[in-house]
Amino acid sequence: MSPRAGRRAGWAVLLVAALLCGLGAWSYGQARGDRSLSYAKARDTALAEGRRHLATLNSLDGGDAKRVDDGLRAWLDSSTGPLHDQLERTRKADAKSLTAAGDTARGKVTSAALTALDERTGTAELIATVDVDVTPRSGAAGTQRKRFGATLARTADGWKVKALTAIGTGGGR
Amino acid sequence: MNSTGTDTTDTTDAEDVAAPTDTPTDTTAVTAATDGTGQADNAGTAGTADGTGRTGTVDAADAVDASRRRWPRVLGALLAVALIAAGGALYAEGRQLRDTPATANLALTDAEATARVTGDVSSALGKIFSYGPGSTAATRAAAKEVLAGKALQQYAALFGQVERQSADQKLTLTTEVVRAGVTRLTGRGAHLLVFLDQVYERRGRAPTTASAQLTVTAELRDGRWWIVEIGTT
Numbered sequence: 001m002s003p004r005a006g007r008r009a010g011w012a013v014l015l016v017a018a019l020l021c022g023l024g025a026w027s028y029g030q031a032r033g034d035r036s037l038s039y040a041k042a043r044d045t046a047l048a049e050g051r052r053h054l055a056t057l058n059s060l061d062g063g064d065a066k067r068v069d070d071g072l073r074a075w076l077d078s079s080t081g082p083l084h085d086q087l088e089r090t091r092k093a094d095a096k097s098l099t100a101a102g103d104t105a106r107g108k109v110t111s112a113a114l115t116a117l118d119e120r121t122g123t124a125e126l127i128a129t130v131d132v133d134v135t136p137r138s139g140a141a142g143t144q145r146k147r148f149g150a151t152l153a154r155t156a157d158g159w160k161v162k163a164l165t166a167i168g169t170g171g172g173r
Numbered sequence: 174m175n176s177t178g179t180d181t182t183d184t185t186d187a188e189d190v191a192a193p194t195d196t197p198t199d200t201t202a203v204t205a206a207t208d209g210t211g212q213a214d215n216a217g218t219a220g221t222a223d224g225t226g227r228t229g230t231v232d233a234a235d236a237v238d239a240s241r242r243r244w245p246r247v248l249g250a251l252l253a254v255a256l257i258a259a260g261g262a263l264y265a266e267g268r269q270l271r272d273t274p275a276t277a278n279l280a281l282t283d284a285e286a287t288a289r290v291t292g293d294v295s296s297a298l299g300k301i302f303s304y305g306p307g308s309t310a311a312t313r314a315a316a317k318e319v320l321a322g323k324a325l326q327q328y329a330a331l332f333g334q335v336e337r338q339s340a341d342q343k344l345t346l347t348t349e350v351v352r353a354g355v356t357r358l359t360g361r362g363a364h365l366l367v368f369l370d371q372v373y374e375r376r377g378r379a380p381t382t383a384s385a386q387l388t389v390t391a392e393l394r395d396g397r398w399w400i401v402e403i404g405t406t
């Protein structure tokens with residue numbers, strides 16, 4: 001191969017390499033900048049974390065004062081905003097009454113869906129059905145089926161529950 | 174390959190001496206340069222292989238040239254490899270960002286389709302779970318318009334009993350969807366979680382309200398969402 005052709009081939013290889021690099025960068029940039037992709041990911045994250053927090057907020061081990069305290073701290077960790085403030089305000093009274101009652105509840109989210117998600121403001125609306133296994137200190141254990149609507153807010157520490165409402169208990173009320 | 178420039182200067186110098194009045198044309202310069210490399214290449218191989226022709230001094234000079242010539246090639250090759258590797262890495266990273274089950278689910282990301290399936294399924298559930306003593310036939314007909322597959326079979330099995338009950342007890346049921354959320358949505362199918370409030374009215378008694386939660390599977394057929402499966406949560 002003559003040096004001229006060799007040089008040309010060399011440049012061609014470099015050009016192709018540069019093009020490939022550019023193509024890779026472009027593809028990556030597209031993925032990074034894809035709004036619906038980040039939106040879909042935010043949706044799945046909010047749903048997963050919302051489910052987890054809802055289960056926590058429906059669970060409490062009332063065995064003794066320490067466990068109740070741990071449970072209440074977990075509630076605070078799962079909440080933010082108005083719900084967090086409210087739980088903090090009533091924490092002492094809650095601890096006393098829950099320790100006195102001594103019931104243990106274990107919540108499990110059986111089904112959940114987001115009904116709204118605003119990525120810009122970092123808020124989401126979640127609906128969920130929760131089965132709560134309640135074991136009273138004395139008496140028979142039972143399962144309560146509850147349904148909730150929750151407002152989630154994005155915090156520095158992930159999505160948390162800002163407001164929680166039980167939706168229509170029905171059953172003759 | 175770039176350091177042929179050195180050769181060019183050398184040979185051009187020689188030519189300048191040979192023909193000092195004329196600036197060499199491009200062609201001659203290039204030919205000279207080519208010749209120069211040709212010689213150098215020959216020298217390189219000759220030096221090791223048979224040692225015919227060139228003197229030692231020329232060999233030494235050409236060896237320096239050859240090593241100078243190698244550097245840009247190595248650099249170029251390294252650069253090319255680095256570029257390709259970087260491009261590949263970025264592409265793989267981008268793929269990884271995209272390669273998530275999140276993108277396959279259009280719930281909420283496709284706002285219009287989400288609103289449509291929620292609306293279709295909600296109104297369908299309201300229709301098929303609402304009836305009065307005299308209107309069970311209308312409800313049954315409405316069910317055929319919105320239910321398909323397994324859901325239609327389930328419903329048919331259940332509804333015979335409902336019809337009798339409604340007639341016997343003068344029972345009226347009104348169902349209203351209070352909340353509905355799409356858990357999964359694709360171009361053809363959807364899964365929803367629906368909260369219902371149902372009001373039972375028996376003649377001569379106070380109405381009672383019950384809440385129900387259903388998971389619904391729907392399919393898009395002929396531009397319309399059909400409920401194909403109804404389950405409890």
